[in-house]
Amino acid sequence: MNLKQTLLIAITISFIVLGSWETYWRSQGYYPTLDDNKDLWAVQRSKVTKATSNDVVLMGSSRVLFDIQLDEWEAETGKRPIQLASAGATPLPLFSDIVNNSDYTGTVVVGVTPGLFFSTTYPMAPPWKRVQTRVNYYQDRTFAQRLNHQISLPFQNNLAFMVSFEEKGYADEINLNGLLKRIRIGNRTGNKMMPPFHEFSNIALDRNTKMKDRTATDTAFANTVKAVWAFYQQDPHPPEKEATMTFFLKDAKKFKDRGGSLVLLRCPSSGRDRMGENMDLPRTELWDDLVTQANVPSYHFEDYDQLNQFICPEDSHLSGPDAQIFTTELTKIMIQDSVLTNSKTN
Amino acid sequence: MLFNSLSFAVFLIIVLALYYAPLFNWANKKRILLLSSYVFYGLWNPPLILLLWISTIVDWTAGNKLAKEENQNKRKFWLLLSMFVNLGFLAFFKYGDFLLENFVMFMDAIGVEFHVQPMDIILPMGISFYTFQTMSYTIDIYKKKIKPANTFLDFALYVTFFPQLVAGPIVRAKDLITQFYEPKKATINQFLFGLFSLTLGLFMKVVLADTLLSETSDTVFDSRNVLSFWDALAGTLAFSGQILFDFAGYSTCAIGIALMLGIILPDNFKYPYASVGFSEFWKRWHISLSTWLRDYLYIPLGGSHNGLIKTYVVLMITMLLGGLWHGAAWTFVVWGALHGTYLILERIQKKYLPFKITPFNGFFLAILTYACINTTWVFFRAKDFVTAKNMVGSLFYINPEGEKVLESFDIIKVFTVITILFLCHWIMRNTSVKSVSEKIPSWLLGVIWAIMFVLIVIAQGTGEQFIYFQF
Incomplete structure (x- = not known):
């Protein structure tokens, strides 16, 4: 048995196959990207423990993630906010975690996407579980997991075939499991088939997220994302207004009482999404009542000329350039209202 | 640390580089392996290294005392101390909530209202493996089958050796400690x-x-x-x-x-x-556990030397406890009971309906x-x-x-x-x-x-x- 020769053959074949694999996926339009996973999130969450009263924490769902651009925010205020928003998630468990498990007394901007904010307080419901899983992971993560994350970053940053998604179901998954999932024979379970859901944003190390240019320029591509929203809106659940507001307002009071600043933010939506929201989740019943009861500075995009002019390419999120303008204008308004300060000038 | 993680790949490369670097003598290489093993374990939950240390110190002390002591009562004391500490760890960390839950159920069943919060005890990774390993060491010395390890370092490395620390194989002292006595270096083909x-x-x-x-x-x-x-x-x-x-x-x-x-x-x-057949299955599945259960439970309980019925009872007890070893739940006990039943039925078949x-x-x-x-x-x-x-x-x-x-x-x-x-x-x-x-x-x-x-x-x-x- 000549294992030296065997190893040499194995290394050569592996190198050729993996090189070809990488080249193939790049030729298909894939490129190295970071995964918005619980490790990336936990690194940002850990920053809250050292944050001062001058810091800003952003939370909410994907609208806050896409629409608030950290560079523009920092340019206007002199402080880079901590981005903790999670796609498809309610901010309630995270806000509760920050209020009850930290001493943070800075500013918290809570994004209110009505369909998610008022959706549930049930721990196993996806909008809750998605973010609660991250909160738990942050609390329980081991040193080995932290190390794994750091070591994985160069691979994620340099290899297109390392594209991965924490949440299953993305059509762009090209790991072995994702490729096997593309094979379907009939529909034995009779479950409704979700349209292919393509990743339409890129995320940076500090979780600054931007919509991919293609989403804004390629209508067909944007329509694939709209089709996914339509799929999820097939069986809309009525809002759980009372339970969600009670839960949130209790934490809001506690946070304000200890000197924290809370801000509510409603980011833009357009087209079919906005129509559905206006019908099923009317502003007067939900947002306005929340603002009244929370009694904190609140910003609804409809109320400001600078903020209500945007069209979301896939109805729910702003394109990269629009998000930059939105962030700049929003921070200007907030500074004007003395909700935020510009630490560069003050 | 998990073998299927990038951090382990880096860890292993560093350990191998240090192990094969011509900088250290054998004793220092063993120290490197021991320290690496603690790092391997500690990157998961550092405070739980304390349990490893306690288990190591108790069994090292018990082993040495057992080797020197001639007084049977004192020997029994040292053996029981080792068993008490190791099984005590298992009972508390692995079975604490299970025992509590069943106690509450029992009290309810006899009409006594008893409420208690679950203790939510963290289960130290690999505790079932390293406690069984250290117990085998003490029991083997008690039975005078082996001598104590030459040095504390050899013994500590035997308890903590990172490749098999958290999920086995459960290695006997005679098979592993003796390998630490002489310098070891893999041949190129072995490597x-x-x-x-x-x-x-x-x-x-x-x-x-x-x-x-x-x-x-x-x-x-x-x-x-x-x-x-x-x-x-x-x-x-x-x-x-x-x-x-x-x-x-x-x-x-x-x-x-x-x-x-x-x-x-x-x-x-x-x-x-x-x-x-099922007896062959247990000669092929998790061999280090099945031989452990055979040598330290089945045979001491009487094995197959005390008549048919007693053999079956002992077999069933061994499998029930083997099931419970896997997890603190009655479903695991049923799993063990099914295997016990299969083994008994197979023995009956071999005795009364043998075929080629x-x-x-x-x-x-x-x-x-x-x-x-x-x-x-x-x-x-x-x-x-x-x-x-x-x-x-x-x-x-x-x-x-x-x-x-x-x-x-x-x-x-x-x-x-x-x-x-x-x-x-x-x-x-x-x-x-x-x-x-x-x-x-x-x-x-x-x-x-x-x-x-x-x-x-x-x-x-x-x-x-x-x-x-x-x-």
């Missing part, structure tokens, strides 16, 4: 075969267990509904493959890593699904054995008896109208993997990877090695913990 074994183990874990089988198994066993026959069957078969590839994968990695350091660990799995095993009937008997073992996996995997009952009902076609939760491709995938698994076990049952690898051409082995490596990389894996860590 490379160790690397091959590590790749094979990771392939079993990352590709076969986690990528091809775990999702099907989870979908089926997490369902609260009554399932159709095909879903229940595919889920059960998927779990049978998942647990084998997960655990045998870990053992193969452990053996490979140790071999890269020039240390030989015993085989823990020998193609168990090709077993013809031929290659032809052997193949069908192996299928029958595998089918029976699959029934036991239902109780092993199900999180409660309701799920287990529903699953067994579906498997025996009592629920023809059960829910379909798997897509056709999932079922085809599981049946394909399991058929290949079974045939591989049958073909390999009288040989080993090492002897096969010696017989096939180098280029072919290289191609197989590359295929496994490429698939590991493409699968990426999600860093799933090994199933046996929870035991």
